[in-house]
Amino acid sequence: MTEAIVLKRKRGPAAILQALVPYLLAVIAAFAAVGVLLALLGFDVLRAYSTILFTSFRTTNGFIQTLIKWTPLVLQALAFTIPLAAGKFNIGGEGQLIVGGIGAAAVGILLAGLPLPILLPSVLLAGTLFGALWVLGPAWLLYRFGINEILTTVLMNFVAFELIDFTATKIWPDPAAGHPTTVPIGEGGYLPLLLSHPPLHSGLLIAVLVAILVYFYTDHTSAGYELVATGANPRASSVYGVNVRRMFLLSLLLGGAIAGLSGAIEVAGVHHRLIEGMQSNFLLLGIIIGLIAKGNNLAVPFVALFIAILEVGASALQRTMMIPGEMVFIVEALILIFVLLSDVVRRR
Amino acid sequence: MNQTPILHVEGINKRFGAVQALKDVDLSLQSSEIHGLLGGNGAGKTTLMNVVYGLYKPDSGQIFLRGRPVTINSPRDAIAHGIGMVHQHFLQINTYTVTENIVLGTPIPHRPTMDLTQARDKIRALSDRFGLEIDPEAHIEDLPMGARQRVEILKALYRGVDILILDEPTTNLTPQEVDSLFESLKLMVAEGMSVVFITHKLREVMSVCDTISVLREGRRLLTAPRSELSEEEIVRTMVGSEEALEDSMLFSEQRRDEEAGIVREEIVLDVSDMRIADENGVLVDDLSLSVRAGEILGIAGVAGNGQQELAEGILGIRPLSRGRVRIGDRDVTGLGTRQILHLGVAYVPEDRLQDGFLPTASVAQNLILGAQRRTPYSSARGVLNRRAITETAVALIQRFHIRTQGPEDMAATLSGGNIQRMMLARAFAHPVRLLILHNPTSGLDIPSVEFVYDLLLSHKREGTATLLISDDLDELMLLSDRIATLYRGRIVGVLERSAFDKYTIGRMMSGVEAHD
Ligand SMILES: Nc1ncnc2c1ncn2[C@@H]1O[C@H](COP(=O)(O)OP(=O)(O)OP(=O)(O)O)[C@@H](O)[C@H]1O
Ligand SMILES: [Mg+2]
Numbered sequence: 001m002t003e004a005i006v007l008k009r010k011r012g013p014a015a016i017l018q019a020l021v022p023y024l025l026a027v028i029a030a031f032a033a034v035g036v037l038l039a040l041l042g043f044d045v046l047r048a049y050s051t052i053l054f055t056s057f058r059t060t061n062g063f064i065q066t067l068i069k070w071t072p073l074v075l076q077a078l079a080f081t082i083p084l085a086a087g088k089f090n091i092g093g094e095g096q097l098i099v100g101g102i103g104a105a106a107v108g109i110l111l112a113g114l115p116l117p118i119l120l121p122s123v124l125l126a127g128t129l130f131g132a133l134w135v136l137g138p139a140w141l142l143y144r145f146g147i148n149e150i151l152t153t154v155l156m157n158f159v160a161f162e163l164i165d166f167t168a169t170k171i172w173p174d175p176a177a178g179h180p181t182t183v184p185i186g187e188g189g190y191l192p193l194l195l196s197h198p199p200l201h202s203g204l205l206i207a208v209l210v211a212i213l214v215y216f217y218t219d220h221t222s223a224g225y226e227l228v229a230t231g232a233n234p235r236a237s238s239v240y241g242v243n244v245r246r247m248f249l250l251s252l253l254l255g256g257a258i259a260g261l262s263g264a265i266e267v268a269g270v271h272h273r274l275i276e277g278m279q280s281n282f283l284l285l286g287i288i289i290g291l292i293a294k295g296n297n298l299a300v301p302f303v304a305l306f307i308a309i310l311e312v313g314a315s316a317l318q319r320t321m322m323i324p325g326e327m328v329f330i331v332e333a334l335i336l337i338f339v340l341l342s343d344v345v346r347r348r
Numbered sequence: 349m350n351q352t353p354i355l356h357v358e359g360i361n362k363r364f365g366a367v368q369a370l371k372d373v374d375l376s377l378q379s380s381e382i383h384g385l386l387g388g389n390g391a392g393k394t395t396l397m398n399v400v401y402g403l404y405k406p407d408s409g410q411i412f413l414r415g416r417p418v419t420i421n422s423p424r425d426a427i428a429h430g431i432g433m434v435h436q437h438f439l440q441i442n443t444y445t446v447t448e449n450i451v452l453g454t455p456i457p458h459r460p461t462m463d464l465t466q467a468r469d470k471i472r473a474l475s476d477r478f479g480l481e482i483d484p485e486a487h488i489e490d491l492p493m494g495a496r497q498r499v500e501i502l503k504a505l506y507r508g509v510d511i512l513i514l515d516e517p518t519t520n521l522t523p524q525e526v527d528s529l530f531e532s533l534k535l536m537v538a539e540g541m542s543v544v545f546i547t548h549k550l551r552e553v554m555s556v557c558d559t560i561s562v563l564r565e566g567r568r569l570l571t572a573p574r575s576e577l578s579e580e581e582i583v584r585t586m587v588g589s590e591e592a593l594e595d596s597m598l599f600s601e602q603r604r605d606e607e608a609g610i611v612r613e614e615i616v617l618d619v620s621d622m623r624i625a626d627e628n629g630v631l632v633d634d635l636s637l638s639v640r641a642g643e644i645l646g647i648a649g650v651a652g653n654g655q656q657e658l659a660e661g662i663l664g665i666r667p668l669s670r671g672r673v674r675i676g677d678r679d680v681t682g683l684g685t686r687q688i689l690h691l692g693v694a695y696v697p698e699d700r701l702q703d704g705f706l707p708t709a710s711v712a713q714n715l716i717l718g719a720q721r722r723t724p725y726s727s728a729r730g731v732l733n734r735r736a737i738t739e740t741a742v743a744l745i746q747r748f749h750i751r752t753q754g755p756e757d758m759a760a761t762l763s764g765g766n767i768q769r770m771m772l773a774r775a776f777a778h779p780v781r782l783l784i785l786h787n788p789t790s791g792l793d794i795p796s797v798e799f800v801y802d803l804l805l806s807h808k809r810e811g812t813a814t815l816l817i818s819d820d821l822d823e824l825m826l827l828s829d830r831i832a833t834l835y836r837g838r839i840v841g842v843l844e845r846s847a848f849d850k851y852t853i854g855r856m857m858s859g860v861e862a863h864d
Pocket of ligand 2: 393394395763764
């Protein structure tokens with residue numbers, strides 16, 4: 001038994017670069033595939049590429065749009081990856097965002113007169129709590145009866161759609177708006193601007209902070225270790241003393257809270273009111289980001305940034321070249337597929 | 349060996365990252381032979397057979413079947429070429445019947461009606477022909493390990509293979525099941541089939557194999573007919589060191605009592621009147637036992653007679669329906685598993701894959717499982733100390749000879765025996781008052797078994813109490829101070845070391861009380 005052990009450290013720039021190679025290849029392959037499609041449809045492929053990739057960097061406005069887009073995307077992705085670490089799937093991020101937004105708007109409207117130091121924290125806190133509350137049902141059913149969370153979290157989304165409609169058309173409707181919208185929240189509930197021209201709200205900083213905290217929690221604390229262990233093998237984790245059902249519950253609640261916070265930030269930072277449809281396609285993009293990052297919470301903010309760049313490129317594509325923005329969605333989906341494929345290939 | 353081998357591999361190389369798992373391996377399998385493949389943990393046995401079975405693509409090398417070169421890209425190809433394999437850790441669908449599990453993935457003649465009569469008849473015929481007793485209608489979940497193993501073998505035979513690869517098939521079998529497996533293998537080779545048989549148990553090799561090959565660190569070092577080899581020669585080749593083997597416990601059959609120290613007065617574990625029941629019925633009943641400091645209490649019994657439930661009941665993994673558990677002067681009944689582990693209890697579960705390891709986590713993370721909230725791994729506030737974790741991992745990897753590329757390596761890449769070493773390293777990483785070990789040497793190579801026995805005895809000397817649950821009677825008799833035999837969740841009797849007797853314990857294992 002005198003086998004030499006090679007104690008190789010798997011960190012360092014070389015290792016990171018090596019880990020990035022399959023991602024780069026996936027991105028190139030996805031762009032190539034969509035390029036063929038665009039060429040067949042008769043578009044200028046190179047111009048389309050440059051629009052998708054560089055709109056974010058050509059103008060200040062483009063860059064700020066990217067950061068504004070990044071904020072809900074990174075939070076939605078984390079709302080998905082935290083339960084994922086424990087092996088659970090939160091597919092209810094948009095419902096939690098909506099209900100978080102409702103909570104934020106309710107507080108912002110009802111307490112509209114309060115000054116900023118009180119109202120803004122209350123608005124954000126209400127969003128966080130409402131988001132967590134919205135996943136409490138599915139989380140409890142899972143904890144108590146082992147009912148699959150995928151179905152229940154998805155179903156709660158549909159309830160949330162009804163709820164936002166009711167709030168925006170029946171409780172605090174803004175009759176002047178042509179679309180289901182509430183009246184604005186009190187100005188004390190607005191997130192302060194970091195830049196005014198073009199406007200950039202400080203929700204960005206909250207998202208950065210949350211991303212750092214989540215990474216710290218999952219990768220540098222013993223509680224986070226237990227979360228990851230639960231995801232890796234719940235049976236073994238419980239044999240070694242981890243209360244795995246509690247981890248399931250906790251991870252879903254955390255995910256819901258973060259999704260709810262993202263709803264509050266949309267209300268307090270972007271719209272200053274509740275607008276039906278404000279959840280956009282953040283849920284799907286959040287899941288795509290989480291899966292491309294393979295649940296690695298250090299990678300999530302960077303993948304989210306990349307997707308935000310593509311998303312901003314997508315709107316420009318539509319505006320300037322009349323190419324449907326869905327093309328970019330195909331790129332994103334293809335990247336995910338190729339990243340997953342590269343895993344299968346490498347395993348042999 | 350002038351006849352063309354039925355299977356021949358030549359110059360096989362396979363590398364995983366920095367590990368050269370196979371180096372230029374040649375191997376020939378003659379028809380109608382049982383070919384024993386031996387080697388230390390991580391020597392490359394499973395990898396080599398996975399190459400033959402089409403699960404891994406070799407970096408270089410060629411496979412020949414009956415003298416003709418072939419390429420095998422998948423298990424499907426392998427089966428089409430008549431090669432079947434039963435894995436070290438196989439997967440079956442628990443809720444399906446034996447027949448359904450066997451036909452899964454084969455063309456079914458009456459798909460719309462799922463009429464499996466023909467299949468069932470064929471399975472019955474095979475089962476009779478090779479003495480592989482099985483009920484085709486039984487559900488997998490109701491079957492003991494030996495029967496599941498037979499299902500795996502029948503699965504291969506059903507597909508008409510004539511080369512059968514068995515990767516450590518005897519690890520979880522009772523001695524009777526091993527004997528009947530060997531009878532079946534002999535019937536198979538008598539009909540012209542060929543078998544590759546991987547094991548760590550010399551006695552099995554010597555009793556059933558015609559030819560023996562030994563791998564070490566990815567190289568094949570020896571192939572010879574059994575009749576020309578001695579056990580010692582085999583072990584020497586596997587270990588590769590000149591150190592004297594005469595000292596080895598494995599060849600002495602006797603515990604070195606002078607080294608074992610004495611049993612102290614202090615009772616460390618006390619179980620009284622334990623009863624565990626769930627929806628499947630009563631699993632442990634009316635069970636009382638105690639283990640003193642410096643004592644090894646062996647638990648014998650046919651697998652599935654309440655051993656795992658007993659361990660899990662003590663550790664708080666399963667709730668007790670009745671009874672109490674004390675550790676030292678503390679009543680731990682109803683306490684959480686983590687608190688119990690923190691009292692200085694270590695556990696090595698039987699089922700390493702299900703209960704013992706985190707496949708996608710790193711080796712270092714696996715090694716602190718259960719200790720993640722202790723200093724120095726975690727501060728009082730719950731912040732992990734990565735440095736301490738890595739340092740511990742490096743030390744444990746070295747001390748327990750875990751073959752891995754390093755602490756950050758993914759645990760799923762470890763060989764079966766190395767996963768076992770990792771679980772043992774975890775159990776022995778901290779000062780421990782009470783060890784609960786369930787088949788601790790399963791899948792370990794000979795030197796590692798020796799290492800574990802030494803470790804157990806040195807802990808015993810220092811006053812650790814050990815509950816040693818094992819399917820291996822020799823192991824129990826070698827190490828224990830007393831042996832309690834379990835039958836249907838109850839203790840049939842307890843023997844003192846001076847009264848150990850294989851025959852008596854064997855009778856107790858079938859439920860016969862000792863004193864009649
Ligand atoms: N998929 C893989 N990725 C990386 N390394 C691997 C992989 N599979 C095997 N290895 C390494 O190759 C070596 C040989 O492993 P293998 O499983 O063939 O050993 P083995 O002889 O079957 O051992 P055991 O007796 O413990 O089952 C080990 O060091 C193992 O860690
Ligand atoms: Mg193996």
